[in-house]
């Protein structure tokens with residue numbers, strides 16, 4: 001018998017889940033398979049959420065209306081990623097950005113491609129670029145890219161930053 | 162103590178698997194229904210408290226996600242317990258004692274269908290001495306049931322009688338899932354799954370949510386007393402055939418004299434006798450007329466539902482109804498809430 005103190009022991013912890021998205025997110029993912037971005041509108045304050053929310057966090061009511069939005073949008077803010085990590089879709093450097101998709105009130109966090117990072121600007125106009133094979137995930141939008149429209153003013157999106 | 166009343170209660174149907182509603186939608190629907198039952202609006206609520214568990218829901222901060230359903234922007238006064246909603250109601254009751262808030266909302270939500278409640282409960286045991294053994298809630302309950310049989314405090318026929326009554330009553334409760342009717346005699350012919358317990362001695366695990374609105378206005382059943390008490394976590398450190406924490410909590414809540422209805426948070430049929438004996442009651446009172454937690458066992462919700470159904474019993478004419486909620490292994494932590502007509 002050893003008198004050495006016990007300093008460690010292994011107790012692996014693992015829990016498995018089968019998560020269901022719920023009907024609101026499931027509807028959103030189904031539309032993605034058709035190459036469409038669909039948000040949900042609050043019946044009270046008319047705010048359009050993307051990704052959709054089942055309930056409006058401001059009004060506390062069920063969002064009832066599904067509306068197609070995009071495919072264009074505005075970069076409200078961004079950050080340039082300069083380091084590599086596992087699972088990256090684009091080669092660094094590239095930008096991740098909040099994109100206020102046209103017709104929505106909540107910026108969508110996504111990435112911006114086909115754009116020199118030194119050209120990234122708040123107010124820049126972009127459009128969704130879809131993957132060749134659509135899957136029920138937001139990654140089916142590969143990235144947003146500049147759409148050639150002139151920049152919009154900060155005041156035009158300052159309520160959504 | 163400042164008098165507090167149950168102004169409204171609602172529960173979603175307890176479903177074996179709810180694939181349609183996400184957390185915010187569950188919370189929105191159930192809290193809106195409870196507020197409607199109380200004749201109150203969202204803006205009347207001065208304090209909100211929720212009960213849920215991220216390990217049950219399989220995602221971090223699920224309680225924060227669920228707040229969307231409340232309309233919590235601009236910010237509201239809100240709190241959370243990683244426990245059954247019955248303890249959220251307790252915190253709401255304490256909050257109303259402060260005197261500056263008159264209406265409080267307590268809710269709980271949970272889904273059994275996303276993962277394994279048994280696996281979660283196993284990991285809740287002592288991480289050094291018990292969790293590595295992988296002893297889940299069913300084998301533990303069987304150990305307790307065996308202790309009851311050996312002590313001469315119960316028979317397997319007693320367990321079967323609880324199953325028969327729970328299923329009969331549950332099938333009359335439209336929020337509980339339909340279960341196969343089962344006579345006690347038939348139940349006793351079915352095989353053991355963890356001796357001396359059979360499959361039907363355990364809970365029907367479900368998905369769902371419940372909400373209760375508390376008010377300091379006498380608009381519903383009055384909370385005559387509420388208290389909770391806890392035993393040692395390690396099952397080996399207690400006499401499993403008795404529950405001191407239930408007896409202590411019941412005494413602190415004003416005692417069980419005159420109680421005519423009890424709603425018990427019993428997960429295994431074998432535990433009902435332990436709870437009744439600790440309360441100093443027997444089956445001459447109406448026991449879990451809703452069908453109880455055996456037939457509609459939504460995690461983090463089943464305890465709060467006992468309080469809601471006890472309130473419904475008072476609304477229906479009961480003179481003194483007792484609700485019991487439990488948490489932890491083998492009736493470790495127990496809450497008693499006694500309701501009387503306003």
Ligand SMILES: [Zn+2]
Pocket residue numbers: 042043044045046047056057058059060
């Ligand atoms: Zn709204």
